[in-house]
Amino acid sequence: MRRKWMAIFICFLLVVTPTGCWSRRELDTLGLATGAGIDQTENGYRVSVQVVNPEQIAETGGQGPPVTTLQTEADTLFECLRKLTIKSPRKAYFSHFRMIVISEEVSRKGVRDILDFFSRDHETRTDFFIVIAKKTPALDVLSHFTHIQKIPSQKLFDSLTTSQEAWAPTVGVQLDQLITDIVSEGKEPVLTGVYVQGKNEIGNKEENIRRIHPPALLAYTPLGVLKKDRLVGWLNERESIGYNYALNNVKNTVGDVPCPKGGKLVIEVVRSKGDIRGSVENGVPHGKINIQVEGNIGEVSCQIDLNDAQTYYELEKRAEQRIKKYVLSSIKKSKQLQSDIFGFGDAIYRDNPRYWKKIKKDWDQRYPQLKVDVQVDVKLQGSGTVGNSFIQKMEK
Amino acid sequence: MPQWKRWSRNKGRQKPMSQEKPDTVWLKSDLTENLLHIKQSFGNSSDLNIREIFLDRDEKICMAVLYMEGLADENQVQHFVIKPLIHDENNYMDGYDSFLEYIKMRVIAGGSVQDLHDYHSVYTSLLSGRTVILSEGIPRGIAVSSQGLESRNVSEPITETVIRGPHEAFCESLRKNIALLRWRIKSPNLWLETRKIGRVTGTNVAIMYINGIVNEKVLKELHSRLDRIDLDGVLESGYIEQLIQDEKYSPFPTIDNTERPDIATAALLEGRVILLVDGTPFVLILPVVFPQLLQSPEDYYNKTDYGFVRILRYISLFVSLLAPSLYVAVTTFHQEMLHTTLLISLAAQREGIPFPAFVEAVLMEFIFETLREAGLRMLRPVGTAITIVGALVLGEAAVQAGLVSPAMVIVVSITAISSFAIPSYELRLPIRALRFLFMALAASFGLYGIVLGGITLLLHLTSLRSFGIPYMSPLAPFNIEGQKDTLFRFPLWLMKTRPRLISQYNRVRQQSTGPRKPDSRP
Numbered sequence: 082m083r084r085k086w087m088a089i090f091i092c093f094l095l096v097v098t099p100t101g102c103w104s105r106r107e108l109d110t111l112g113l114a115t116g117a118g119i120d121q122t123e124n125g126y127r128v129s130v131q132v133v134n135p136e137q138i139a140e141t142g143g144q145g146p147p148v149t150t151l152q153t154e155a156d157t158l159f160e161c162l163r164k165l166t167i168k169s170p171r172k173a174y175f176s177h178f179r180m181i182v183i184s185e186e187v188s189r190k191g192v193r194d195i196l197d198f199f200s201r202d203h204e205t206r207t208d209f210f211i212v213i214a215k216k217t218p219a220l221d222v223l224s225h226f227t228h229i230q231k232i233p234s235q236k237l238f239d240s241l242t243t244s245q246e247a248w249a250p251t252v253g254v255q256l257d258q259l260i261t262d263i264v265s266e267g268k269e270p271v272l273t274g275v276y277v278q279g280k281n282e283i284g285n286k287e288e289n290i291r292r293i294h295p296p297a298l299l300a301y302t303p304l305g306v307l308k309k310d311r312l313v314g315w316l317n318e319r320e321s322i323g324y325n326y327a328l329n330n331v332k333n334t335v336g337d338v339p340c341p342k343g344g345k346l347v348i349e350v351v352r353s354k355g356d357i358r359g360s361v362e363n364g365v366p367h368g369k370i371n372i373q374v375e376g377n378i379g380e381v382s383c384q385i386d387l388n389d390a391q392t393y394y395e396l397e398k399r400a401e402q403r404i405k406k407y408v409l410s411s412i413k414k415s416k417q418l419q420s421d422i423f424g425f426g427d428a429i430y431r432d433n434p435r436y437w438k439k440i441k442k443d444w445d446q447r448y449p450q451l452k453v454d455v456q457v458d459v460k461l462q463g464s465g466t467v468g469n470s471f472i473q474k475m476e477k
Numbered sequence: 478m479p480q481w482k483r484w485s486r487n488k489g490r491q492k493p494m495s496q497e498k499p500d501t502v503w504l505k506s507d508l509t510e511n512l513l514h515i516k517q518s519f520g521n522s523s524d525l526n527i528r529e530i531f532l533d534r535d536e537k538i539c540m541a542v543l544y545m546e547g548l549a550d551e552n553q554v555q556h557f558v559i560k561p562l563i564h565d566e567n568n569y570m571d572g573y574d575s576f577l578e579y580i581k582m583r584v585i586a587g588g589s590v591q592d593l594h595d596y597h598s599v600y601t602s603l604l605s606g607r608t609v610i611l612s613e614g615i616p617r618g619i620a621v622s623s624q625g626l627e628s629r630n631v632s633e634p635i636t637e638t639v640i641r642g643p644h645e646a647f648c649e650s651l652r653k654n655i656a657l658l659r660w661r662i663k664s665p666n667l668w669l670e671t672r673k674i675g676r677v678t679g680t681n682v683a684i685m686y687i688n689g690i691v692n693e694k695v696l697k698e699l700h701s702r703l704d705r706i707d708l709d710g711v712l713e714s715g716y717i718e719q720l721i722q723d724e725k726y727s728p729f730p731t732i733d734n735t736e737r738p739d740i741a742t743a744a745l746l747e748g749r750v751i752l753l754v755d756g757t758p759f760v761l762i763l764p765v766v767f768p769q770l771l772q773s774p775e776d777y778y779n780k781t782d783y784g785f786v787r788i789l790r791y792i793s794l795f796v797s798l799l800a801p802s803l804y805v806a807v808t809t810f811h812q813e814m815l816h817t818t819l820l821i822s823l824a825a826q827r828e829g830i831p832f833p834a835f836v837e838a839v840l841m842e843f844i845f846e847t848l849r850e851a852g853l854r855m856l857r858p859v860g861t862a863i864t865i866v867g868a869l870v871l872g873e874a875a876v877q878a879g880l881v882s883p884a885m886v887i888v889v890s891i892t893a894i895s896s897f898a899i900p901s902y903e904l905r906l907p908i909r910a911l912r913f914l915f916m917a918l919a920a921s922f923g924l925y926g927i928v929l930g931g932i933t934l935l936l937h938l939t940s941l942r943s944f945g946i947p948y949m950s951p952l953a954p955f956n957i958e959g960q961k962d963t964l965f966r967f968p969l970w971l972m973k974t975r976p977r978l979i980s981q982y983n984r985v986r987q988q989s990t991g992p993r994k995p996d997s998r999p
Contacts, residue, residue: 095929105809105923107834108827113820135825176813177820206813235817 112171115148116180116209116234118219119158119195121187126195127154128161129220130173131234138231146287147231150224158198175204179238181211181256182219182275188305188312193263196310199256207256210241213305213312215274222275225299226289237275237299249334249350250303250321263310266441267426271324274302274315308420320414323407327370327423327455329355335379338399344383348376348400348461359428361436368425368453370408376400377463381470388468393461401457408455416449425451502596508613512541515599525603530562538576539613543599548606550625557586558608558621577612577619585610587621594618601679628653634736636902642778646736651681651755657738658685662745666690672703674717678710681755682717690748690975690983695764695944699750714754714761723942728907731943733765740774748980764943764979766950768963770901776966784965791964793895798908800892801838802919802927804885809834810923826882835920837881841889842913844870849893946978 116131129152137147153164165173181199183192199205214222223233230236241253251273262270277297283289284297303321306314316324325331331353337345352375360367378387378396386392415422426444430437440447505511512527519525524546532538540562544554561584573579581590593599593609594617602609606624631653634646647654655669670684682703686696702721711717718732735741736758741751744762752761771790807814808823815823830837848867855863875881892912899905911934918926941948951959956977961967970991974984 092929092933105920106812108808108812108820108824109830111812111824113824115817133821133824135821136828138821138825174812177817179817204813232821 106174110171111174112165112169113177114173114175115177115232116182116223116237117162117178118150118182118184118214118223119187120184120218120220121190122154125154125156126158126161126187127152127220128158128165129223130162130165131223131232132169132171132173133232146226148233150220152220158195159202162198175202176206178205178209179232179234180209180223182214182222182237183211183272184214184219185216185274185305185312187219188213188272188307191310192259192307193310196256196260196263200260205256210238210253210255211259211272212237212241212254212275212301213272215276215302215305215315217277217281221277221281221284222299225277225284225297226287226295227299228290228295233299240299241273241301244301245330246332247334249325249331249336250318251301252304252321252325252328252330263307265424265427267421267428267430267437267444268424269309269420269422270307271304271316271422272307272312274305275299276302306415306418306420306422308418313420314414314418316411316414319407320411323404323409323411324415324422325355326353326372326374326404326457327355327357327408327411329353331355336400336403338396338403340383340385341395341399342384344385346378346383346385346396347380348396348459349379350374350376351462352376357423357425357428359425359430359432361429361433364436366425366429366436366440366447366451368423368428368451370423370453370455372404372408372455372457374400374404374457374459376459376461377465378461379465381464381472384473386469386473387464397459397461400459400461404457404459405455408457409453412453412455416451419445419449421445421448425453503594504596504599504611504616504618506614506616508539508541508611511611511618512543514596515543518596518600528559530559532562532565532576532580540580541611542608543603543611544608544623545603545606548604548626549608549623550606553587553623553625554608557623558610561586562610575615577610577615577617580610580612581619585619585621587623589622591620592617593620604679624652626650631657637735637737637740637774637900639773639775639778642774643737643739645738647738647741647753647758647760649756649758651683651753654738654753654758654760655683655685658741658745658751661738661742662687667745674703674706674708675711676707676709678712680711682711683753683755685745685751685753687745687748690746690980691750692748692979692981695750695946695979698944699752699763711754711756713757714752714759717752717754718761723944727937727941728910729767729938729941729948730770730901730903730907731763731765731941731948733762733769733901733903734759735762736760737774743774743777746986747975748983764946766943766946766976766979767938767941767948768952770904771899773900777969781966781968783967787964787966790898790900793898794904794908797892797896797899797905798912799915799927800888800895801842801912802915803924804888805834805838805916806919806923806927809920823882823884826884829879830882831880833920834885835916837885838888838916839913841875841881841885842892842916844875845889845893846909950978951976 113133113135114130115133118129120127120129129150131148131150133148134145137145151165151168153161153168155161155164162173183195187195200207225233227233227236230239241251244251245253252271254270254272259270259272262268277284278300279295279297281297289295289297302315303318304316304324305312306316322334322336331350333349333351335347335349337347340346354373356371358369358371360369381387412423421444425448426437426441516525526544526546528542530540530542532540542554542558542562562580565584573582587608591602593602599609599618602620606626607620608623609618609620611618628650629648631645631648633644645657647657659667664687666688668686668688672682673679674682684699699721706717706720708716708720714734718734721732723731741760741762745751749762749764752763754760771787771794776787812820827834832840848863852860852863872886876883876886896905896908899908915927915930918930922929939947939949939953947954950956951963958974959977961972968991970987970989973987975986977984
């Protein structure tokens with residue numbers, strides 16, 4: 082009998098004493114934060130948090146906006162977030178952050194203080210994307226009526242997820258990867274940028290989604306290059322493509338290739354594998370990028386005979402040159418910015434840790450002199466559902 | 478010492494109402510005295526019929542024919558007892574010790590005849606519907622079988638219906654029920670023991686098993702447990718079940734019941750014991766294991782689905798036990814676990830609901846359970862009204878009024894539907910009660926509480942035994958052969974053995990090989 086009661090008592094202790102994420106909160110007391118924007122103020126931050134108005138999202142739909150963006154100013158991020166309660170009836174709940182938008186100004190000064198909070202707080206998960214608001218305050222990006230997907234942060238999230246899979250220049254960076262890149266000595270991070278395309282002042286009004294052609298749109302820009310935790314410059318679209326090919330971030334994209342007789346032809350990449358290696362030869366570090374691409378011909382707008390195997394070899398060669406050009410241009414840019422976003426340092430460390438130890442201190446100075454060998458191998462598999470283009474027949 | 482223990486002790490001390498068997502009182506030689514005694518014992522009840530007959534022309538030999546109106550078949554009494562007695566010419570009486578012996582051997586046309594020596598046996602014979610013959614000058618009597626109480630005919634099972642399989646159910650008559658089993662198992666090895674239980678009701682209880690397959694230990698244990706029963710009346714097999722089950726306080730059934738003769742037959746063939754109780758169509762099956770409660774006879778009558786439906790039932794078992802509590806736990810403790818879109822949609826539904834999720838869940842479950850309970854006892858014509866009101870209250874009005882969220886209605890409906898997918902009614906009862914317990918755990922400790930509750934439940938289930946057989950076998954203790962017929966349902970020709978723990982000594986069920994392709998095509 083006594084043993085039984087002891088067992089019950091122990092069970093009770095087990096239930097009551099262990100700690101964990103166990104604070105009970107009803108759904109209707111949560112301020113569901115889906116995104117946060119961080120702008121610089123004179124001596125602190127202005128944090129804007131996008132909180133969902135669930136009722137407006139629901140099937141029945143209300144009249145108000147789907148989200149409310151609240152902003153506060155304080156010296157530190159956590160203070161800002163807690164200070165939100167003076168403006169909001171519900172305490173913000175951070176687990177469902179989709180986007181963190183950092184203004185260009187903040188990112189030029191350094192993002193480390195911001196990231197610490199997000200990685201420390203137990204409520205936040207690490208599966209949101211971090212982007213830089215280019216030429217617009219983060220607040221504007223988050224106070225924007227968006228079409229199709231009503232919640233702007235979710236729209237940004239979805240749009241980045243799809244575009245990084247179907248369009249080479251973008252890449253979604255999540256918290257843990259960003260932190261890893263910042264901490265790592267041989268690799269520097271990149272972040273995608275976002276900006277408001279069109280009339281920024283209308284984006285905040287409902288009018289924006291009442292038009293078939295929205296006056297203001299949230300769109301992604303090519304990659305921003307960071308050095309440690311500071312933004313140092315931007316890649317253009319082609320450089321971003323080169324970067325993503327090298328880093329194996331390309332899943333599916335399209336790229337054009339000039340035809341031999343003028344005009345253009347588009348190749349849809351269905352598989353791509355990028356590999357970065359480092360080596361040390363005669364005391365000199367070398368980088369090597371190897372890219373293997375498989376693709377199909379997706380669009381032909383030139384005179385070309387696709388029934389000839391030779392044409393394919395020719396096209397493959399041209400595509401290889403094209404990609405190689407992109408990669409080289411992005412390497413060039415990164416060398417200019419003195420930021421090893423490709424992770425050559427890391428590759429060299431993996432190849433020769435001792436050597437890396439010697440050079441890691443002045444790697445920033447050495448990086449611009451690094452010799453990089455780029456090899457691209459393109460394989461064309463097919464030409465879609467037709468052979469030669471009808472253009473060929475037309476012009477005969 | 479806890480209070481309940483004290484109570485149960487006090488109960489033990491109380492003397493049972495004095496209904497002890499009186500010392501045997503032998504029949505007298507004097508017929509008048511005998512009849513008077515019997516009449517008095519029955520308090521001159523008018524359904525005790527006494528017919529006095531003179532056997533011979535000289536009117537010397539007086540006999541009395543006694544039977545209970547209604548219990549005995551009047552026709553049988555007339556044709557097989559009274560008529561032969563009256564028409565008898567006493568021609569061959571010489572060879573017998575007494576004319577009572579003569580009547581027994583040569584006159585009575587009834588099927589079974591029994592000698593009576595004391596009053597008590599006279600009473601039991603009369604009350605079982607037999608006809609009793611007493612005679613002047615002889616301190617003995619004979620009882621002739623003439624039972625004729627009308628009972629319901631064999632009809633379709635109400636609680637356990639199948640699409641394919643026999644549509645036949647046990648009825649209230651013990652004799653018919655036994656016959657239903659005998660008819661299915663044509664083997665002298667189907668043994669039957671009967672005993673009377675209930676000091677006042679003296680209900681007939683029959684134990685049936687197949688000799689050679691049954692586990693002797695179970696049988697012995699059953700006998701000793703039945704011996705311990707001492708109650709005044711047995712109205713349903715549930716009385717016996719509750720008094721002989723293994724665990725005193727467990728809500729889980731360690732004895733199964735069925736009203737289908739085919740299920741009982743299958744149980745017999747597996748080496749289980751069947752307990753039939755007079756007056757109820759529900760027979761007891763023992764020992765029973767947990768996986769058995771999630772089986773349906775149709776699992777075997779149809780071609781194998783390799784366990785698809787079985788696994789579906791296990792899933793619905795978990796759903797009906799845990800769905801509301803998981804919903805409560807996830808929405809109040811672990812919002813980060815949900816997909817953002819789902820969470821927003823749930824949050825939108827919760828908007829403006831005045832109750833916490835737990836109260837909402839309990840409220841809805843409560844309404845559902847009440848509705849179910851009400852529908853169960855309701856007259857059939859009123860049943861539709863209940864359905865309409867229930868559907869309106871549960872589905873429409875509560876949501877429209879903003880008292881509960883649509884998601885909760887969905888959760889409760891899923892729970893309800895899943896609970897009906899559990900074949901055993903007996904198993905639904907504890908699941909239903911435990912659902913509320915799990916909801917409380919979820920509301921106070923989240924998933925952590927559910928996990929702890931689940932572990933406790935699992936420990937409890939594995940600790941249970943049914944007549945010495947581990948309740949969770951063949952899952953725990955694990956038995957590879959048993960897996961052919963637990964979660965999965967292997968083709969029939971592969972299930973060659975009986976359940977290992979239940980029929981320990983005679984395990985081979987069949988040796989048939991599977992279907993074969995013909996050697997040459999026709």
